[in-house]
Amino acid sequence: MAGRIVRVASGQGFWGDWQEAPKLQVRSGDIDYLMLDYLAEITMSILQKQRVKNPAAGYARDFVPLMLDLAPELVEGGVRVVTNAGGVNPAACRDALVAGLADVATARPLRIAIVTGDDLMERLGDLLDAGHELRNMETGAPLSDIRERVYSANAYIGMEPILEALERGADIIVTGRSTDTALTYGPLVHEFGWALDDWDRIAAGVVAGHINECGAQAAGGNTLFDWEGVDLEVPGYPIIEATADGTFVVTKHPGLGGRVTWSSVTEQLVYEMGDPADYITPDCVADFGTVRVADLGGDRVRVSGVTGGPRTDLLKVSIAYHDGFKATGSLTYAGPDALAKARRADEVLRARLDRAGWAFDEVRTEFVGAGACLGLEPGPSAADLPEVGLRVGVRAPDRAPVEAFTREIAPLILAGPPSVTGFAGGRPRVQEVMAYWPALIDRTAVESELRVEVSDA
Amino acid sequence: MKVPLSRVAFARSGDKGDTANVGVIALVPEAYEHLVSQVTPERVKAHFAGVCRGDVERFELPNLSALNFLLHESLGGGGTVSLMLDAQGKTFGAGILALEVEVPEAVVAVCDRVVAGEIPGRPPGEE
Known part of the structure; x- marks a missing residue:
């Protein structure tokens, strides 16, 4: 060479x-x-x-x-x-x-x-005032829509x-x-x-x-x-x-x-x-x-x-903003009729949340082992699965409904369908949702502030 | 003959926000034209009906015997917003290989030998 x-x-x-x-x-x-x-x-x-x-x-x-x-x-x-x-x-x-x-x-x-x-976090107000709108590349919305909820902003x-x-x-x-x-x-x-x-x-x-x-x-x-x-x-x-x-x-x-x-x-x-x-x-x-x-x-x-x-002439800016709360809970149901038991548990869970009056932006149920990764509709052979994981996730603008959801998983063990296990991890954790806001900015607005500091150790 | 895509190609997938990308690579260059004619955006959209809510875009890379698919609105909002088990579309690459394609028997035979380890797979430009 x-x-x-x-x-x-x-x-x-x-x-x-x-x-x-x-x-x-x-x-x-x-x-x-x-x-x-x-x-x-x-x-x-x-x-x-x-x-x-x-x-x-x-x-x-x-x-x-x-x-x-x-x-x-x-x-x-x-x-x-x-x-x-x-x-x-x-x-x-x-x-x-x-x-x-x-x-x-x-x-x-x-x-x-x-x-x-x-790091543009400290400068965000100045940049917006100077006319950098930092519109969302996907939706076109200006950053001012979510300004108070921004958590980090980096070019x-x-x-x-x-x-x-x-x-x-x-x-x-x-x-x-x-x-x-x-x-x-x-x-x-x-x-x-x-x-x-x-x-x-x-x-x-x-x-x-x-x-x-x-x-x-x-x-x-x-x-x-x-x-x-x-x-x-x-x-x-x-x-x-x-x-x-x-x-x-x-x-x-x-x-x-x-x-x-x-x-x-x-x-x-x-x-x-x-x-x-x-x-x-x-x-x-x-x-x-x-x-x-x-x-x-x-x-x-x-x-x-x-x-x-x-x-x-533009640089991409990666902005993260607070967008509510979520939690995910999992249980495992064993066969015979593992999928049917998991389905029934999901119905029970949703009914209890409805009865308590909780509302969510999204409730998502997946049956792990029966096509969850690709969102497949379980076929006839799914009836014979030796076990199925029930995985339910919820998302809401406020913490309270998500918190309530995390308390409704464990009761399914005694007050739900039979043959359930896999609840070693305790109550699901409530997570803050950090949504991603991709934007573009005039590169000169960033490059003028870039610094290199050198020190010996 | 009708074969699953896994007989003539391999794949890798990833995410960009709420969009999943699925790259499909022919095992040998002679299989590529059949990927181009058979693995259309419409078929990919139908194959991923359980997750894909948006459009499917396709880009051709004859230099790599590869196709790149962008599956928009397919990751439940993407990033930490998503409630999906596979919020980053990591498994979509393996998933696309179940798609059925019509490929001449001779090409499948060569690919079978690659998979069996009898001959190496090849990028374009190599004999």
């Missing part, structure tokens, strides 16, 4: 992913960068909730002990870390990291950068602050709502010196980022094709080996489980895809209709041919 290779390894695909994976990425072979993606749409509102309770919280806590464990090896191996673990509080994440690193011996101090300015930001942090020598870069893919293509643009308007190469980096951002999913995890043939006990997560021309090989460390084939990579390419020709990121619009995939064998898949177009 011609030219220098830069290796960007994926270590986390979401907050709660396997903690061993990033350690294996650092310890099982050579890599240049470790990218750790912690954020999903709902993660920001969960982190915001934590921050409201505790001003020193609001970031992915797992990240700090992970870095303390790996710090000496990061210095030794020259591995730089790019992550959005900062959530809604990158500064607190940095402070915890600096405090912890004080007790860790490393060959030299680690340079830590944080990126701030994506998806691109690579530029990451590039600045890398130029300033950062070993660990902690961002807030950086777009997942930028954690991979930021390092590539930095290493190869690609122009910021070299749309095809940046688009290639976006495709690499899309493959990396879901952890094991590109390397045999949650992979449907020949799933029985994949060793998943100690899977190797994906590694991008990129070259300056924008082509790259997806691979994993030898000696670990998992599997990288054209099929595992193609499954990941189509994951969470919208219009493939219009894959919008803060830094370019990538065309997934141009991606070419070739299986080189030996857990190596070559990706080439990617083209892209200019970035847009």
Whole structure:
């Protein structure tokens, strides 16, 4: 292969992913960068909730002990870390990291950068006053409709602050709502010196980022094709080996489980895809209709041919707002006539809630084992099922009816149909519903506030 | 011959708000044209009638021998609003493979050999 290779390894695909994976990425072979993606749409509102309770919280806590464990090896191996673990509080994440690193011996101090300015929560009033309506991309409604219920608001930001942090020598870069893919293509643009308007190469980096951002999913995890043939006990997560021309090989460390084939990579390419020709990121619009995939064998898949177009003037904003309460309760009914018993229990439950006068926005009943995942109407064979899970969920604007629902599940055990079990977890928990409000904003309104802070620890 | 989609393709699904995406990938490039002619948005909408309340959009990716379907209004409101067991459409990929398609016997025979592990599956552009 011609030219220098830069290796960007994926270590986390979401907050709660396997903690061993990033350690294996650092310890099982050579890599240049470790990218750790912690954020999903709902993660920001969960982190915001934590921050409201505790001003020193609001970031992915797992990240700090992970870095303390790996710090000496990061210095030794020259591995730089790019992550959005900062959530809604990158500064607190940095402070915890600096405090912890004080007790860790490393060959030299680690340079830590944080990126701030994506969090629009404090500025929301000013932005609305300045004429940014933040209309819902799906419904067209202006944000003012739900303004008082907004819980978190973050702009998806691109690579530029990451590039600045890398130029300033950062070993660990902690961002807030950086777009997942930028954690991979930021390092590539930095290493190869690609122009910021070299749309095809940046688009290639976006495709690499899309493959990396879901952890094991590109390397045999949650992979449907020949799933029985994949060793998943100690899977190797994906590694991008990129070259300056924008082509790259997806691979994993030898000696670990998992599997990288054209099929595992193609499954990941189509994951969470919208219009493939219009894959919008803060830094370019990538065309997934141009991606070419070739299986080189030996857990190596070559990706080439990617083209892209200019970035847009807008950034996406992810807004979470409070939208009532919900709860879900489950019971298991055994056969004979498991489904019929579960159905009867559902009728009884609904009748009791009606009788008490409770009203809900939605009551949803599912019969687990009898087609719940796809909403299938149970066929005649469902009558013979050895057991069926009854799963009922309710949602309402106020807490009271949902609370009442949670008290009506347990009584079904003695005062409902027979052959019931599976009530070990206690009363269902009432959950606050955080609804998602996607919007667009003029990028200059966000970019003027983006900051990179660098400190040594 | 009539076969379930699982004989000639594999799939992965995910979510974006209240929209589920289902990507369907042909096991070998020669099966792709049959996916294009058989797996129409109308049939996918009917197949997912139990969950899909909105339109189904389809995008073709001949470069990957793949089709991408967007099933709108299919996740009970999506995110944390949804009361569905599968609020993120994670299982829809496996679910679509039960759809029946009409594919020439010779193409099914090649795909069967792929599934049996006798020959590898292939993306477009590989012999």
